[in-house]
Amino acid sequence: MGTLQAIILLCLVLLHLWSNILAQDEDWKTATATFTKETDGSIITEGACGYGDLHKISYGKYSAALSGILFNRGSTCGACYELRCVDHILWCLQGSPTIILTATDFCPPNFGLSADYGGWCNFPKEHFEMSEAAFAEIAKKKADIVPVQYRRVRCDRIGGLRFTMSGSSHFYEVLITNVGSDGEVLAVKVKGSRTGWIPMARNWGQNWQSNVNLQGQPLSFEVTVSSGKTLTSYNVAPPKWQFGQTFEGKQF
Template identity: 30%
Template sequence: MGSLPAAAAALALLSLLAVGSCRETQFDVGDAGLDAENFNTSDAAKYWGPWLPARATWYGQPNGAGPDDNGGACGFKHTNQYPFMSMGSCGNQPLFKDGKGCGSCYKIRCRKDKSCSGRTETVIITDMNYYPVSKYHFDLSGTAFGRLAKPGLNDKLRHSGIIDIEFTRVPCEFPGLKIGFHVEQFSNPVYFAVLVEYEDGDGDVVQVDLMESKTAHGPPTGRWTPMRESWGSVWRLDSNHRLQAPFTIRIRNESGKTLVAKNVIPANWRPNTFYRSIVQYS
């Protein structure tokens, strides 16, 4: 049993390498205005902060959700469905934040291109952009990129390739959704991995903790055990004992807000299964 966590972690890493992610930009990065400055991302993290300049590209199908499997480096699936609705975006490091930016929401708009409508649209960080063409770079799904265009000019705007945009961080709004947890495929009694999805409000996750319902000998634990970020929005716990479900999960956001989903993972939990819960805020 002791070798299971290591094997599961290795399999999880292989799955990360296998998923689709943002395609390598087809443009010459040296000509795209990218400089070597060290930049502070605090302005990008502020809700309704200043509108910041960025550049946008798109990938995948013109009216698609991004990569072929509708997933990416965050681990999210079905990004063509609610609440993502194909409005996902790869973000470069100041937006992706080594996975802690997964699920963050941003208002974006474009004005300089003649095909731009100037309207604001909301996009969600669902993937990692490894080949940025600017200080802040949104590699949008084809759907999200087209939504920035004037009526009837979606394809013309896509043909522009790289466009200048502006963005600001906003809270995520997912009416009718509870927080969701997907227990990952290789989870077992001593290795537990969970994908955090559909987090209303902040959207991002900077720490996840797990509380077992009881100790191996029976009494309630009352103790939080920190989980480790595995990749993207997947968090894991390698245990030296058989974990005692049901599990309560606590999430901390970048803003410092804490959410608790009590007994969200039932005693008879199964791998590769979604569980949803209401949350308590603190």
């Protein structure tokens, strides 16, 4: 390869890398962030996504309540966001370190307060309320509120999707957690040994329901996330599964 060709190739590589950097920068959006004090380091143990104890499902302190425009009526439960504190010399940590948070709750509006003072989650504000421990990794805890940049990122999970059973003989519900890929469940189907594939409806958060008696049957699940990817886990629950039990399937 001649010198001129080598120079041209190098320029093309650098141009490609620079284009990728610009594209990544364009993915960042602006929002604000605050924290809530919890003695166990998590944000709360019960929230609008229905996850229950956030430590038991491995989200722990890296959990966040989202304002209404981001929460989108619970459809973004389980989604992962990368955050960094920006544009505040006094409160942001040097170097603007980033953290990855999982959407686990809804931050309700407070229309009795201004959106600039107290009404952080008033529509159409984009806001994250996180644990004190997570907040301390990007900003100083003396701050009441900080400007941040955020973007959706892939959720890296250990192990497979988890399916927690609940309901009754006439009402079946499953909580789906530990979802990889984009983390946002769009649709769920369930199949027993005596049924075909049954579409499930979102009850609330990541709880999905079906008005079918599925007891005494091994259960398989088909889960579709917002990117369009679909994953099928066969015979996740054995025939003698019980309400309250959790079973593990495949992972995206």
